[in-house]
Amino acid sequence: MPFIPHTEPDVQEMLAAIGAASIEALFDEIPASLRVGSLPDVPAGLSELEIMQLMCARARQDGQPLCFIGAGAYEHHIPAAVWSTITRGEFYSAYTPYQAEASQGTLQSIYEYQTMMASLTGMEVSNASLYDGASALAEAVLMAVRANRRSRSARILMPRTVHPHYRAVALAMAGNQGVRFEELPYERTLGHTALEALSGFAGQDITALVIAQPNFFGVFEDVDALTDFAHAQGALVIAVVNPTALAVLKPPGQWGHKGANIVVGEGQPLGCPLSSGGPYFGFMSTRLEHVRQMPGRIVGRTVDLDGRPGFTLTLQAREQHIRRAKATSNICTNQGLLMMAGTVYLALLGAEGLERVAALSMARTEELARALTALPGVRPVFAGAGFHEIVLALDRPVAGVLAALSARGIEGGFDLIEHFPELGPALLLCATETKTTADIDSYARALSEVLRAARAA
């Protein structure tokens, strides 16, 4: 029996101890009308050999295209030690560290993670992870509504330069609590949120302003000016950041005169494979003054009965298992193992290694942009400086071009037509440190051929 160790004599002895005639008898409290006889729509079981043959065939079927898509998930080199360490059974198959004495490994790792993330973002405290970047933004919005006691409006300024999926998730998760989102346009030549777009809100009751750095287009926002404007209106600032970029960018804690209030983002670039969208981990850090409004688990260092240091979950009175309907969030299980991946990744890379990843990704993107914009019919859309992504306009619909590239084994970028139709045919591309000059050349060659063929058709 798959994963059930019972022998027939075991079963008989157990039933005798219970005083039941059969296993079936143990279900005698369930109304007969509700019982199912069998599950005909579930296939018959497979052996490990059979399922691995099937899965290998399916994984092969998907191929391993050369990928230039970013848009919120980034292909970085993951050192071998990251996954060999975190898939140790003692991490992989442990539960949430509620029994602190039996979970010091996980708890200490979280404390180390909190330290790394607080420092990377320039904040004072971090939680132990949320689900992903988008849901972390939704939680940050709800947290801002609780934390900004001067504001009664639950009004959030949301630039269109924030990832469209993040905006959708924030609306789906916070909309039910009466939060209203005001969309801010972007400046068309530079691709960032201009201060003028906010001027109409001066003097109004605004709960928080969201600032993405870099923004969805890969372009840098003028974070100092935006932060100072928001604080001048009594609004909090929610920063949405790429953790790799923070190796080289001013941390949100130093934005403007007072710094951002809440920082969130997608932890995937730190040691998590692309894996069709998850599991990743969302991160959140904040200032000490807001810590009691922060959702998610937090680990603190304390002492045991003998006065020796140890780690434990703390401030649990914020959480659902204690506070129930009045909890800061319903979150329970988060992304522990991926947070571990991030911790081991950051330990291996260190500040200098992470800086190299950031710098080389920027250089590769620059190289990619140069190679592609040299082709007829391809031009950059925004003039603003950016991180490791760029928006390019094509002279024909993007979907057909991407399909033709895909047939050549290249995933050429993210089509912007659905979310930003005003840009015309445009795509968002990314190159990280994993892309070589040869990769970039083969993309340029393929795109040139695809465009030429399209023109000839």
Add this chain to the structure above:
Amino acid sequence: MREPLIFQYSRPGRGARSQWPAAAAGGPQVPAALRRAQRPLLPEVSELDVVRHYTRLSQLNFSIDTHFYPLGSCTMKYNPRACNAAALLPGFTGRHPLASVSHGQGFLACMYELQEMLKAVTGMRAVALSPLAGAHGEFAGVAMIRAYHRARGDSQRNEIIVPQAAHGTNPATASMCGCIAREVAVGPDGDVDLAGLRAAVGARTAGIMLTNPSTLGVFERRIEEVARIVHDGGGLLYYDGANLNAILGKVRPGDMAFDAIHMNLHKTFSTPHGGGGPGAGAVGVSARLLPFLPLPIVAREADGQYRWLGERDLPQSIGRLASFAGNAGVLLRAYVYMRMLGREGMQRVGEYATLNANYLSARLQQLGFDAAYPQRRASHEFILTLKRLTQEYGVTAMDVAKRLLDLGFHAPTTYFPMLISECLLIEPTETESKQTLDAFVAAMAQILREAQQEPERLQRAPHTLPVRRLDDVRAARELDLTYRGEAG
């Protein structure tokens, strides 16, 4: 502390350089005003430092791979290795979430078939896989219930009924969805008090959230009557799938007339808990909630090709709840597990989980422990109340839990449900052998003897772990949440 912090291994100039990429010529090209002035506090350590440190830390943990974990409501069953091996195949890990479906037919086939299998075992009409954990699935379920009432012009329905003993996530979810949680009592036999339920249901009822078997470890026998009362009152029924393991293959939530359900794939379908996640909280719905499912969903076209369904296909959807399509790697692991079990293996899960719980409950009662509901069949889990032990010897449920750690067993869930004083919620799962359960019984027998003869041994437990009981009050009062160097 048995193991220093990673930061304490740090030495200026050390680094795992083979793991770094080459330096870019000219360094990062960042405008001066946006540049980082000071490096973040990350350790400067070698690869060996990192591997040894985290390996040592791992050894301070209990885990399923090393210990029996009878943690009620958490379904800590064995995590088969093949599930992990399959999910980590390069074709799956390397796939970008926004890659074209032509480079994803293998992955999407697995997702589609997973949706179909989950429909079959739950009896629901449709399934969406994107919620990222149980509580996230609960959010999706209650948000769909709200959207359903709104679409019918019935938007005053904002009360969610939860039984007294519900998981904390249930009332917390109601609040997150802008609803008010309203408690109903549970009768002395562990079933919902029907008179109380009738009184609670009214024009403001959006729905009820239930686990069945309940958090009291017993099957709600009058579930059909509960469903009738709520449906007749205009409300919908939400099934909290935390306890689905108990009835897998025996009873289906859809047949109990539930309208929405979340499944904790990291419980019932054996994906690893990872020290606190990742989970996956797939949701299933009845026909009336189908238009409101969260996006995206995988569809199979007439030509056998798979594609994502989006807003155009489901315009009334509650929207998107995750950056991309959910915890795909977790979903792949659950898929492999379900395919290995197959239809018969799936039915055996409920059977042997129930056998193990009833056996353990019987043995512990024979030792002299008190079951909270001795007149009832245990489901896949059961509750002991240690009230007598506390009164007679001053030994609490917490003391017993901590002493179990000394004896090599992870503690059961303690002090939940709060309805039962000094309780242990024990869930052995189907993957544990009779011999493991007998060893646990022997440990509990020793604890009972110690309670009678030397209660202070229990009160001061654990004695053999890396740390002794921790000062939680100090942890919350003198917040130390990050390392600030030796001086700090």
